[in-house]
Amino acid sequence: MVMLQAYSGYVLEIDLSNGKFVKKSSAGLVKHYLGGKGLGTRLLYEGVEPTVDPLAPESELVFANGPATGTIVPNKGYIVCFKSPLTGIYASSSSGGRFAVELKQAGYDALIVKGRSRKPVYLWIDDDQVQIKSAENLWGKDTFETNDLIKEELGDDEISVARIGPAGEKLVKIAGIFNDYSRTAGRCGAGAVMGSKNLKAIAVRGTKNVEVADIEELCHYAEEINDLIDEEMFSYRKYGSPFSVSIVNELGVWPTRYWRKQQFTGYKNITAPTINIKVLIKNKACLSCGAHCGKLCGVKSGKFAGAVAEIDFETLWALGALCENDNLASIIKANELCDRLGIDTISTGNIIAFAMDCYERGIIGKEETGGIELVWGNYEAIVEMVEKIALRDGLGNILAEGVRGAAQKLGKDAEKIAVHIKGLEPPAFDPRCLLGAALSFAVADRGACHLPGSLYTWEVRGRINPHSTEGKAEFLKDLEDRFAVCDSLILCRFVSRDIYTWERLEALFPPLTGLKIGKNELKRIGERIVTLTRVFNTVNGIGMKDDVWPERFFNEPISEGPMRGRSLRREEFNKMLSEYYKLRGWDENGIPTSKKLDELKLEDIVLKKIIAAQR
Amino acid sequence: MRMIISVYAEKCNGCGVCELICSASKEGVFNKRLSRIRVVSIEPTIDMAVACRFCEDPPCVKSCPRKALFRDSNGIILVEETKCNGCGWCIEACDFGAIQLHPFRHHVIVCDLCDGEPKCIKWCPAGALQLVPLSTVTGKARVQAVTKLFNYQSNR
Numbered sequence: 095m096v097m098l099q100a101y102s103g104y105v106l107e108i109d110l111s112n113g114k115f116v117k118k119s120s121a122g123l124v125k126h127y128l129g130g131k132g133l134g135t136r137l138l139y140e141g142v143e144p145t146v147d148p149l150a151p152e153s154e155l156v157f158a159n160g161p162a163t164g165t166i167v168p169n170k171g172y173i174v175c176f177k178s179p180l181t182g183i184y185a186s187s188s189s190g191g192r193f194a195v196e197l198k199q200a201g202y203d204a205l206i207v208k209g210r211s212r213k214p215v216y217l218w219i220d221d222d223q224v225q226i227k228s229a230e231n232l233w234g235k236d237t238f239e240t241n242d243l244i245k246e247e248l249g250d251d252e253i254s255v256a257r258i259g260p261a262g263e264k265l266v267k268i269a270g271i272f273n274d275y276s277r278t279a280g281r282c283g284a285g286a287v288m289g290s291k292n293l294k295a296i297a298v299r300g301t302k303n304v305e306v307a308d309i310e311e312l313c314h315y316a317e318e319i320n321d322l323i324d325e326e327m328f329s330y331r332k333y334g335s336p337f338s339v340s341i342v343n344e345l346g347v348w349p350t351r352y353w354r355k356q357q358f359t360g361y362k363n364i365t366a367p368t369i370n371i372k373v374l375i376k377n378k379a380c381l382s383c384g385a386h387c388g389k390l391c392g393v394k395s396g397k398f399a400g401a402v403a404e405i406d407f408e409t410l411w412a413l414g415a416l417c418e419n420d421n422l423a424s425i426i427k428a429n430e431l432c433d434r435l436g437i438d439t440i441s442t443g444n445i446i447a448f449a450m451d452c453y454e455r456g457i458i459g460k461e462e463t464g465g466i467e468l469v470w471g472n473y474e475a476i477v478e479m480v481e482k483i484a485l486r487d488g489l490g491n492i493l494a495e496g497v498r499g500a501a502q503k504l505g506k507d508a509e510k511i512a513v514h515i516k517g518l519e520p521p522a523f524d525p526r527c528l529l530g531a532a533l534s535f536a537v538a539d540r541g542a543c544h545l546p547g548s549l550y551t552w553e554v555r556g557r558i559n560p561h562s563t564e565g566k567a568e569f570l571k572d573l574e575d576r577f578a579v580c581d582s583l584i585l586c587r588f589v590s591r592d593i594y595t596w597e598r599l600e601a602l603f604p605p606l607t608g609l610k611i612g613k614n615e616l617k618r619i620g621e622r623i624v625t626l627t628r629v630f631n632t633v634n635g636i637g638m639k640d641d642v643w644p645e646r647f648f649n650e651p652i653s654e655g656p657m658r659g660r661s662l663r664r665e666e667f668n669k670m671l672s673e674y675y676k677l678r679g680w681d682e683n684g685i686p687t688s689k690k691l692d693e694l695k696l697e698d699i700v701l702k703k704i705i706a707a708q709r
Numbered sequence: 710m711r712m713i714i715s716v717y718a719e720k721c722n723g724c725g726v727c728e729l730i731c732s733a734s735k736e737g738v739f740n741k742r743l744s745r746i747r748v749v750s751i752e753p754t755i756d757m758a759v760a761c762r763f764c765e766d767p768p769c770v771k772s773c774p775r776k777a778l779f780r781d782s783n784g785i786i787l788v789e790e791t792k793c794n795g796c797g798w799c800i801e802a803c804d805f806g807a808i809q810l811h812p813f814r815h816h817v818i819v820c821d822l823c824d825g826e827p828k829c830i831k832w833c834p835a836g837a838l839q840l841v842p843l844s845t846v847t848g849k850a851r852v853q854a855v856t857k858l859f860n861y862q863s864n865r
Contacts, residue, residue: 166729275752303738379724384834386722
């Protein structure tokens with residue numbers, strides 16, 4: 095058997111219910127699933143019933159890194175795969191920083207955490223030594239304090255700690271997992287799963303070498319990628335993802351006033367050049383990557399002086415434009431609070447804007463908000479609401495359930511305006527203006543998400559016609575398959591979009607792992623991973639009825655701006671959707687057919703799950 | 710003339726590429742603990758790489774009980790691996806943490822400027838590293854100080 099390089103070779107499984115750990119080989123799985131998202135998804139599927147209660151002891155968190163992790167090929171972080179308490183379906187969430195590298199160098203391609211500890215604990219993985227330590231004096235502490243205290247207790251500042259804040263402890267459905275300074279696996283509530291296990295943190299130190307098949311050749315490959323980053327990612331390096339603010343707003347596709355309008359009048363105060371002049375402290379970078387696109391920002395004066403956060407496009411939108419808030423300092427403060435208390439900025443911003451809409455319509459009032467005037471642009475209110483949501487305080491207790499959960503509690507009028515797909519709050523793009531994006535978000539595995547397909551980029555940059563459905567399904571399938579592979583290696587989406595093409599991915603394997611994988615086989619692997627996530631969702635009742643935007647996007651045309659008059663049209667949307675299903679080999683309800691499952695060699699585990707579910 | 714790897718802290722982003730290429734080129738693997746240049750990150754604002762400064766009167770050489778360290782004419786510290794037993798006194802003597810114990814062998818490791826063309830400098834994506842004599846560093850600092858002064862005046 096060919097020994098694969100670039101992998102640690104093992105999966106570590108820890109059961110918090112009985113304190114036992116098991117080390118298993120990863121060799122069999124990585125051939126068909128590569129690592130990262132592929133490996134994590136497969137392990138999740140094997141480890142839990144897809145119908146498991148996300149917050150029950152039987153539920154699992156699967157952290158995975160990839161063969162590129164810890165090498166000089168620009169790569170990014172770890173992925174955690176789990177069943178989401180927010181959406182009730184499959185989720186994966188990624189995060190940069192050191193954690194992935196430390197875990198790999200400790201000797202693990204993946205870490206599975208299952209069970210539930212009786213008391214608050216944290217894991218200490220020190221190369222081959224694994225310990226479960228008390229976290230009783232850490233419970234209740236914020237993510238920054240927890241990081242510092244654990245590193246102090248263990249006596250090494252270079253340890254990487256993935257932890258939850260008070261939000262995760264309180265099972266806030268939008269709680270994330272935070273590692274290193276403020277790197278975040280934010281979406282879908284991974285933090286709540288961790289909190290439900292009484293697991294406060296995972297500390298890792300790994301000293302082992304990362305060995306690859308041909309290190310010289312791999313360095314040449316990395317040099318080429320770095321040259322391409324220099325040539326093509328100039329905007330990212332200079333401005334970070336915030337450079338999109340002007341573009342997206344000017345196009346008229348930037349949702350504001352909780353999805354009612356598509357251009358934000360205050361956008362000039364939160365553009366990238368404004369950020370660089372007013373609040374930028376320095377660039378930050380992911381390990382190994384020369385794009386250096388992180389923007390660490392700080393507030394120098396005024397009410398929020400001292401606030402520091404690494405802000406990005408989505409956060410500027412969710413806690414800014416969507417709430418009609420153009421106060422940059424408050425966005426940084428709100429971002430810092432989200433990091434500190436442990437919640438996802440995209441969901442939080444969506445939820446606060448939703449609450450503002452409810453407030454305007456009289457669905458909630460001052461009694462519910464505890465006196466806070468939840469009006470558009472009230473940036474002080476935004477900052478206060480972040481805390482209330484993270485700590486389940488007052489109205490925050492309802493909002494902590496996510497937009498769908500909160501709307502259910504607030505009644506029919508609230509449900510009519512709530513914007514989500516499969517229970518996940520969407521990112522910063524209006525689907526009425528970008529048809530490919532509309533399809534992409536609707537079918538994404540974890541709910542309304544721009545990342546699995548990332549097709550919106552091509553439409554926003556004007557590389558393809560955003561108002562046509564022509565070829566969108568086919569393009570989306572290819573992108574999703576390619577990015578599933580990238581998420582398995584693990585390669586950053588910003589770099590993957592234009593730089594890690596199928597050809598470059600194919601060329602990466604020989605010097606990295608020593609194994610040659612042809613482009614067609616790679617495409618097959620991408621397809622396999624996407625289909626497996628779909629199967630997980632299918633068993634949880636997901637079908638065509640869920641692959642869709644809320645009614646309002648079909649019934650309410652855009653009323654002003656460059657995109658005036660546009661709305662989603664059922665016929666058009668359904669045409670793209672059925673084309674997509676056909677290309678994927680799924681039936682007219684979006685369920686993978688047996689033929690497709692056989693083709694992708696998925697029939698074995700799928701059958702077992704279906705039989706178990708029918709018992 | 711004694712050259713050092715000068716690190717411009719304001720440009721360093723802690724990406725760690727220098728560590729990766731150093732360990733790759735010296736040891737054939739990726740592992741920051743085998744890199745002769747090490748990133749120090751004091752979150753969230755401070756990132757800076759540190760390597761040997763090739764001191765004129767190196768404390769590491771002086772402290773070695775086995776005379777296993779030797780300073781050559783360019784200032785590079787050479788380690789006689791057969792003599793070094795990893796006692797670590799040189800590590801305690803160095804003010805910069807620039808000389809380290811190899812994690813898997815018994816002897817210490819330190820930057821040797823890669824035979825005159827340091828890889829880290831070539832690879833740094835931020836251009837934060839330069840191979841320069843100290844006179845250049847002080848000269849640059851003077852220029853920066855004066856420029857800052859005049860910029861300040863012109864903003865008034």
